[in-house]
Structure formats: structure tokens, C-alpha cells
Amino acid sequence: MKLDELLGPLGLEEAIAAIIERRFLHLPCGGGERLTTLLGWDSFVSILNLQRVGMRGIRVFKDGRPIPLSCLTGSRSGTSIDGSAFNRLSRQGVSVILNRLEHRSKDLHGLWCEAREGFACPAQLAYVANFGPGYALNAHFDRYDIIVVQVAGLKEWEILGDVVDVPDARKPTQINNDTVTHRFVMSPGDVMVLPYGLAHRCKIPDASLQLGILLERPHGCDYVKRLGELASERPELRRPAPINCQDEKAMARYEQELRQAVVALMDAFGPREFLLEEMRAIRSREVTAADLPPSVALDFED
Template sequence: MNARAAPPSALSSDRLAAKLLGALDERAFFQDIWERRELHLSAAFDVEEIAVLFPMDKFDEVLTSGSLMSPHLDIVRGGKKLPVPFTQSPSPAADVRQMLRELRDGSTVRVAHIEHYLPSLSRFCRGLEQVLHIPIRANLYMTPPFSQGFQPHYDLDDIFVVQVLGQKQWYWHSDYANQADLPNADMGFDAGRHASSRPPTPILLRCGDVLYLPRGFMHEARTDEHASIHITFATIGLNLGQFVEQLVRKLALSDVRLRRMVRFDPAVEPDPRELSELAALIADCLSNVASSKALAEASAFMRQSMANHRIADLQGRLMRGLNEGFEQD
């Protein structure tokens, strides 16, 4: 009698994404939290689940095999980026020995788009996208003990932080000068303008914890005696203003008035009547921007962009095709 094959593991990174989304749904995430306030989920994942999401041996292989290329690597100390050491040119690979020296000296190593290097993280991103309906990217931060890579700041993306090694003390600054609500790319953080006005709220992230922070939430993080690796899963979608830009671009294809040049004499203040006429023209041009037809066309473009962003699950098909002949899609 042949021995029965062991059943496949129930754990997978896409199932872990579903687990996280289920926990968020229990908190009425989109109704009460999304783009409004922070959320800390303690022990969202256990040790075994973290090992599935972030296989340490695979990450070590990425770091040491020479596959980590510019510009996906940053080294940060005291809030400033340091020159990144590479061993080759023009296709540089990271100098691992120098990177280890930088870590020993207190620097933080950031790997951008780590999902391109670890399939488990790519599947986790795709799992989040299935419900969030927004493209997701993953950045990894590796920090030695008693260190802080970045000074207080806010991000321009909503982020889900997953602690995958050690622990890290985060601080959320709930009040700061010139508060930026849901900032976009034109509203970058300025330490001179956005000074904190009261002591921050501490949030300790242990391995398996998840922290959600909307864009514009000022924060900082530092390690204690424990080294830390955390991964931020950031939203990279379009806000309503950017969606309207897409609508206007689409409308300009059929309305020649939106393709005409706008001219201003820099030495002369514009005539109020000319500005009034321009405002009336713009209002007339955009009167159909929110029509059902325009919205349908723009939303179709957005859906297609999202579909193009997702990486299809084609694992094994290339090799099977080479060996057995390619299937017709």
C-alpha cells in the first residue's frame, strides 16, 4: 500500500491577505477607519504565518546573491540617505559587506518594491488588491538595535505596516502644525512647517502585529535592544483629483477647445474680464466631464490599468509550454 501524500499546507500568503482583510472588516474598516485614523492589530499573524509571508532564507538569498539592484536599495541614517555601495556597473548589485557595515553603524536599509523579489509578498499584495481595489507595493525596512532611520514625517500613501522580525517602537504625532489631511504629491512633508505640538502616542509593534496609518499621519519609529524588519504595504492609487484629471484628458480628445494653448503675459496682470471669460469657457468645456459616458470611459481605463498592474498566476506555464507546447489563452 502506497503511503498517502501529505496534504498541502493550508497557509499561503494570499490566504494571509484574506485573513488580514477579514480582521479589518470586523472593525468596519472602510466605514470607520479608512483615510480617517490609525489602527493597530496586535498579533494579527502568528510565527508560522509570518514565516510563510516572509521566508527569511529567501530574503537572505536576495541580499547575498547579487540579485538586488539599483534603484531598489536605500541606506538611511539620521533621516538622510547615504551613498549606496554597489559592486558592479552599469547594472549594479548591492555590496553586501558594505551594507552590513552600515547596519552595524546604525543605518537603516530600505528595499523598495520587495514584492518583485519575493513571490510570497507579491501574492500578498495581489490578495490585498482584490478587496482594496487599489494597486499595492511593498517596501522593506531593516534596522539594527538602538537606531532610527527616519525623523518624524508623514507619508503620501496609506500604509499597512507588518512587523516580521523583532519589534519596533512607533510614535504617532496626532497634532502638528499646518496639519495635512490626505496630502498628495504637491503637499510633501516639511520639518520646518510641520512641527509636532504635543508629545506623541507610542505604539509598540511586535512580530506579527499590523499597523494601518492613513497618509498625512505624522510618525516616527525606532528600535530598542532588538533588531527589526518591517514591511510597509502602500497604496499607490489615484485620488479623486487625479481621477478628474483622467476625465479631462479623455474629454480633450473630443473637444478641441481643451487642446488650445493658454497664454499669459508675465509682465501684465490679467484683465478680470479675461479671467471671467476664461472661467466661463472652462465651465462650458467641463459641463460634460461628469456625464455617465465620460465616467464610464474613465472608469474603464482605470479598471484596465488595475488589471495590467496585477501579475497573473502563470507559474509553471512557461516551462510546460516549452516542454509540451503552449496552451491557447
């Protein structure tokens, strides 16, 4: 499936405009039959079979509480997911979040390539699968801008308050305003733009599957972290501080030299160079999904 097919009437340009403006957008598109066929439960199960307990990229929740991944292996030794154990969990209405789908599926590889090029920023794909009444996570906001597409089933959403200007990603559940500003149900084919910093919560009446494009725009702290890595390569930034911090002259000289060295580093490697480096890393990070082993479908029936 192509990116323009996935976005439907939203379109890439409108999606980018909404992200730039940090504007929430929900489009009831309908017509999700093709989406369900191409990216639905068969795709989810295929990717789930490739997961191993202990791998990054898989999380299980029930009504806001994390479920130990060891519950997925049942009595089987090892790290492979056991179909019977998974069936038991699914009948209890758990929710499963699978991240980094671009490294797990041949079909989603092309979609990921289009997304990272079209939005011109790092991206990842994620499934959120819900298997019964309840919810996965407590009210929270995300660190990323997310394009949400409902693939199968229905999902009830509540948007809380307004977009927080500079949210603290370390405290995603710290909601300052829990006033419901939007309440709606997403059906197969519906598309939503969810800006980072916009609090929300979901309820699931029955089995539901959604696909998300997570746009991982670097933050200022990411740039500063990269500067720290580059600083170790510069002799002027490897000089030790004065032994006696009470020596005013020595400290003033050291502080001045340090400031000059940091400014010189930022002049040589500014935010623009950092973002260009990130994009080069994206283009060189080719997925190896073509070499993945074939999966064996789990049995979702009793």
C-alpha cells in the same frame, strides 16, 4: 501566505472600516513565528539580491539621512549589490526600504493580488528593514493608508497628534502637532492601520523587519491630471487663447467655451469612471515575478 493570515484578528472588513474612518489601530497579535518563517529575513535577502543601484524601489537611510546607493556596490564595478559592502553598512545600523515587492517575489505576488482585490484600490508591498539602534526617517506622515505588519524583531512607534484632514503630500515632514498621542512597541505578528496624514516616528532597538501594504488611493489631483491627458484628445480644448488678453469680449467668449468644454469632459469622464479605469489597470497589470531569475543569498555574517 494568504491576506487573512497576514491580517490576523484585524480582518479585512475591520481594516477597511478603519481606513474609511481614517482611524489609527494597533493590534498586538503575537504568534509571528509563521510570519517570520514565510516573509522574514530570507525573503528580504532574496529580494535585495534582485535590486540594482539606480533602480526605483530601494532607499537606504541612517537616522533621517539618505545614504548614497553607491555605497552598496563597494569596490565592485556595475550596479549589483555587494554582500560585503552591505554587511559593513548593516553593522552601522542603516535602514533599507524596498518598495514594489510584488514585482520581485513569487511568494508576495499572491498576497499583492489579494490585497488589491480585497481593498479594491491600487496597492503595493514594501519592506522596511532596520539593522541596529537608531531610526530610518524623521517624523513624517505618508501619502498612503498603510497596513503595517511586524515580521521580525521589535520596533518602537510614536504617533504624533491627530490625523490631518487634507495633508500636503509635498511636505511630508511638516508636522503641525508633535504631541505624542500613542507610544507602543510592535512585536512579530502585530498589525497596525496607519491612516494617511497621521504623523509618526519610529525607533529601533535592534534588527527589525516590517512589511507594509501601501494602499494608493487616487487623490483629486490624480483625477485632474488624467483629465489633462484626455483634454488633448478633444479639439475644443486644443483651441489657442486669444492673442490679445485685453480684449474683453474675446476673452469672455473663450472662457465660456472653455468652461463648457471642461464640464462636458467631466460629464463624459467623471471621478467614478476614473476610479473604474484605475481598477481595470490594476487587474491588467499582471506581475512578471514568475520569470525572475533565481537569487543568490547575501552573506549577513562576518
